[in-house]
Amino acid sequence: MQIAIASGKGGTGKTTIATSLAKSLAGLHQVHYLDCDVEAPNGHLFLKPEIQTQKDAIVRIPQIDVGLCTTCGRCVEVCQFHALAQTPEEILVFPELCHGCGSCTWNCPENAITEIENPIGVIESGITPEGIHFSHGVLKISEPMPTPIIHQLRKNEKRSDRSVVILDAPPGASCSVVETLRAADFAILVTEATPFGKHDLLQIFGILKDLKIPAGVIINRTDGHESEMEQLLKEKQIPILMQIPFDVSIAAGIASGRTLIDIKPEYLERFRTIFCQIESLLAAEEAC
Amino acid sequence: MIIIVSAKTAEYEGAPDERFGRAALLTRVDTNSGEWQTFPNPGVNQSGGAGVAAAQFAIDQKADAVISGDFGPHASRALNAAHIEMYILTSTSDSVKKAVELFNQGMLPVFQS
Amino acid sequence: MLKTTAKTPQLVVLSGKGGTGKTSISAALIHLSESLSQERRLTVVDADVDAANLNLILQTEQLATYEFWGASIAEINTEKCTGCGDCVPICRYDAIFPDSQNKAVYWVDPIACDGCAACVYACPHAAITMIQQLEGHWLHSRGDFGMLFHAELLPGRENSGKLVSLIKIKAQKWAEVVDSPLMIIDGPPGIGCPVIAACVGVDMALIVAEPGLAGLHDLKRIYETLKHFKIPSVLCINKADLYPQGSLEIQEFARQENIKVMGEIPFDTHVQTAVRMGTQVTREFPDAPASQIIRKIWQATQEQMVHLGLIALKEKGSS
Numbered sequence: 001m002q003i004a005i006a007s008g009k010g011g012t013g014k015t016t017i018a019t020s021l022a023k024s025l026a027g028l029h030q031v032h033y034l035d036c037d038v039e040a041p042n043g044h045l046f047l048k049p050e051i052q053t054q055k056d057a058i059v060r061i062p063q064i065d066v067g068l069c070t071t072c073g074r075c076v077e078v079c080q081f082h083a084l085a086q087t088p089e090e091i092l093v094f095p096e097l098c099h100g101c102g103s104c105t106w107n108c109p110e111n112a113i114t115e116i117e118n119p120i121g122v123i124e125s126g127i128t129p130e131g132i133h134f135s136h137g138v139l140k141i142s143e144p145m146p147t148p149i150i151h152q153l154r155k156n157e158k159r160s161d162r163s164v165v166i167l168d169a170p171p172g173a174s175c176s177v178v179e180t181l182r183a184a185d186f187a188i189l190v191t192e193a194t195p196f197g198k199h200d201l202l203q204i205f206g207i208l209k210d211l212k213i214p215a216g217v218i219i220n221r222t223d224g225h226e227s228e229m230e231q232l233l234k235e236k237q238i239p240i241l242m243q244i245p246f247d248v249s250i251a252a253g254i255a256s257g258r259t260l261i262d263i264k265p266e267y268l269e270r271f272r273t274i275f276c277q278i279e280s281l282l283a284a285e286e287a288c
Numbered sequence: 289m290i291i292i293v294s295a296k297t298a299e300y301e302g303a304p305d306e307r308f309g310r311a312a313l314l315t316r317v318d319t320n321s322g323e324w325q326t327f328p329n330p331g332v333n334q335s336g337g338a339g340v341a342a343a344q345f346a347i348d349q350k351a352d353a354v355i356s357g358d359f360g361p362h363a364s365r366a367l368n369a370a371h372i373e374m375y376i377l378t379s380t381s382d383s384v385k386k387a388v389e390l391f392n393q394g395m396l397p398v399f400q401s
Numbered sequence: 402m403l404k405t406t407a408k409t410p411q412l413v414v415l416s417g418k419g420g421t422g423k424t425s426i427s428a429a430l431i432h433l434s435e436s437l438s439q440e441r442r443l444t445v446v447d448a449d450v451d452a453a454n455l456n457l458i459l460q461t462e463q464l465a466t467y468e469f470w471g472a473s474i475a476e477i478n479t480e481k482c483t484g485c486g487d488c489v490p491i492c493r494y495d496a497i498f499p500d501s502q503n504k505a506v507y508w509v510d511p512i513a514c515d516g517c518a519a520c521v522y523a524c525p526h527a528a529i530t531m532i533q534q535l536e537g538h539w540l541h542s543r544g545d546f547g548m549l550f551h552a553e554l555l556p557g558r559e560n561s562g563k564l565v566s567l568i569k570i571k572a573q574k575w576a577e578v579v580d581s582p583l584m585i586i587d588g589p590p591g592i593g594c595p596v597i598a599a600c601v602g603v604d605m606a607l608i609v610a611e612p613g614l615a616g617l618h619d620l621k622r623i624y625e626t627l628k629h630f631k632i633p634s635v636l637c638i639n640k641a642d643l644y645p646q647g648s649l650e651i652q653e654f655a656r657q658e659n660i661k662v663m664g665e666i667p668f669d670t671h672v673q674t675a676v677r678m679g680t681q682v683t684r685e686f687p688d689a690p691a692s693q694i695i696r697k698i699w700q701a702t703q704e705q706m707v708h709l710g711l712i713a714l715k716e717k718g719s720s
Contacts, residue, residue: 008452009419009420009452009454010418010419010420010421010452010590011418011419011420011421011590011611012419012420015615039417039590039591039592039593039596039622040417040418040419040590040591040592040615040618040619040622042418042614042615042618042619045614045615045618078518078519078522080472080473080516080517080518080531081517099515099517100493101493101494101515101517101519102491102493102517102519103517103518103519103522106491106519106522106523107522139592139593141592141622141625141626141629142597142626142629142630143593144562144593144594144597145593145594146591146593151494170591171419171420171451171452171590171591172451172452172560172589172590173451173452173554173556173557174451174554174556174557174558174559174560175557175558175559175560176560176593177557178512178557182512182513194673194676194677195454195457195458195676195677195679196424196452196454196457196676199452199453199454199457200452200454203451203452203556204556205556206555206556206557207556207557210512210556210557211512211557223670223673225677248643248668251640251643251644251668252643252644254613254615255611255612255613255614255615255616255643255644255647256613256614256644256646256647257613257614257615
């Protein structure tokens with residue numbers, strides 16, 4: 001089963017929930033944790049894995065064999081991203097603009113294009129002290145495109161059907177979030193009861209509807225102002241899985257790199273309960 | 289000589305555009321005949337590679353020089369490779385026409401990448 | 402506040418990590434600069450088009466909405482498709498599947514499609530065409546400070562930075578027309594496309610950092626990104642007292658990298674209350690601890706902009 005932790009708004013506590021859920025289930029299931037927030041990956045700071053493998057996340061960019069190239073310009077014509085330009089003497093490649101789609105390679109009438117691997121980040125994998133299979137992607141500074149890394153991260157390792165995969169999503173509600181959610185069976189949405197939280201949650205509901213992924217909500221840092229949020233979720237028929245009150249000791253503990261269940265051990269059982277709740281929600285869905 | 293000037297409006301007396309890849313229009317001027325024609329910039333609506341698209345237009349028009357406020361790294365690489373000279377607008381080049389006049393007088397600075 | 406160059410100087414507020422308080426702080430800075438530019442000529446851009454929140458706490462009047470048509474994606478004409486399947490292995494985005502209604506033909510998943518058009522060229526029956534997509538809307542709204550340029554990306558669309566670039570261009574045009582003294586940009590989280598788009602043409606960045614391991618990690622990544630694009634940056638620490646050791650670590654990092662720290666904002670529930678009221682903390686609670694420090698941060702940030710030659714401060718009047 002794949003569970004994605006998403007939020008729309010940044011900083012609501014996605015990684016807090018994802019890391020604690022992973023740790024809570026570690027003794028019971030084979031757990032994989034994938035940090036898909038490749039622009040600002042933080043899961044490793046909490047799960048403290050021992051990194052065992054490291055490989056480049058790549059985009060395959062064209063390399064032009066000048067001996068074969070007739071500068072006919074067919075590659076420039078088919079490229080939708082202006083990653084190629086044609087001068088009277090040569091074809092220029094702009095690696096930062098290339099999406100690695102391969103269209104130029106296939107369309108070259110002279111077979112003058114081969115592809116080389118352009119690293120845009122790294123994918124690191126390892127095991128945490130609790131036995132969680134950890135992996136994350138890290139986008140290289142100044143590289144613009146996070147989605148190819150997320151794509152490769154999701155396909156990185158073989159997993160059994162019975163393992164639990166926890167996907168820690170990036171903030172927002174655009175393409176990188178979609179790439180993370182694509183194979184998810186369920187989404188846990190972490191929000192806070194503010195106008196910001198509400199606005200961004202509505203954005204992510206749009207994606208989940210398109211992808212037909214069922215979801216539940218965790219309201220983080222509650223302070224007695226949740227009635228509007230509760231009402232909204234009731235209208236949308238989205239279950240509230242948990243509410244976590246604002247607590248300075250939690251905030252300080254997380255800042256120091258501890259997970260929620262280390263700071264407040266009583267949450268361990270609560271996360272296990274949430275997992276059971278998700279299992280039964282999915283079973284009910286299947287029965288329908 | 290063929291020169292391309294990034295422009296905000298379709299008039300020859302209209303203001304030049306400070307941006308190259310994201311300029312609204314590109315005006316092609318033949319300095320020998322004095323003929324000019326305005327084209328939509330193929331780069332302006334591109335999500336990425338606006339500079340390359342605009343540079344490709346200049347290359348396809350067989351331009352000898354381009355004039356704009358600035359050139360990004362992609363555009364300047366493409367224009368350089370095609371041996372098209374890049375010139376920078378000055379504060380006195382307040383219309384496309386004026387920019388072309390200044391260019392003809394050799395008064396426009398060459399772009400340094 | 403007077404600008405010293407022909408172009409309106411641009412200040413971007415960034416954080417790397419989400420939820421550090423970028424938007425609340427941006428809104429407070431906008432409020433504070435209002436008193437300096439009484440002609441309502443401040444230009445404001447909400448570059449977080451993926452989760453646009455700034456207008457929720459700036460009292461603005463929406464003037465107009467425009468459609469934003471973005472990239473094109475592939476669509477298969479089921480009449481022309483023969484089901485040969487040539488397009489399937491060509492697609493590197495796993496976006497082509499048998500049609501759910503008619504398994505003999507194929508269908509492009511619009512969410513997975515990258516818009517590369519490789520399938521268009523691969524199709525022997527010319528059954529695939531590229532269709533441009535409505536990807537969102539952009540708006541401009543008037544406030545006491547000046548004009549806000551903001552946008553809403555439709556859920557799940559590609560945040561390529563194009564929409565960010567577009568509203569920045571619109572904002573720049575307006576800034577030119579009204580001779581705006583300053584543009585404040587509330588940046589998106591992360592370090593990818595939209596952040597890079599938000600940073601084009603920016604003169605200075607104010608990084609909002611949060612104490613803690615994650616906050617420090619993301620601070621370093623956004624700082625490296627800014628350094629790469631040669632944008633001078635200063636920083637402030639938000640919720641500094643929630644984890645004092647983390648604030649010390651940020652101070653230490655700033656010392657090593659020679660980044661000026663504009664101030665440390667304490668955790669203050671007034672900030673959240675102001676958000677819930679749809680206003681800025683400095684306006685509603687001017688004496689709150691956070692407001693007092695934000696005023697100092699704004700003062701220090703302006704001094705830094707003066708130092709960089711971006712603005713000149715007017716002589717203080719009788720007030």
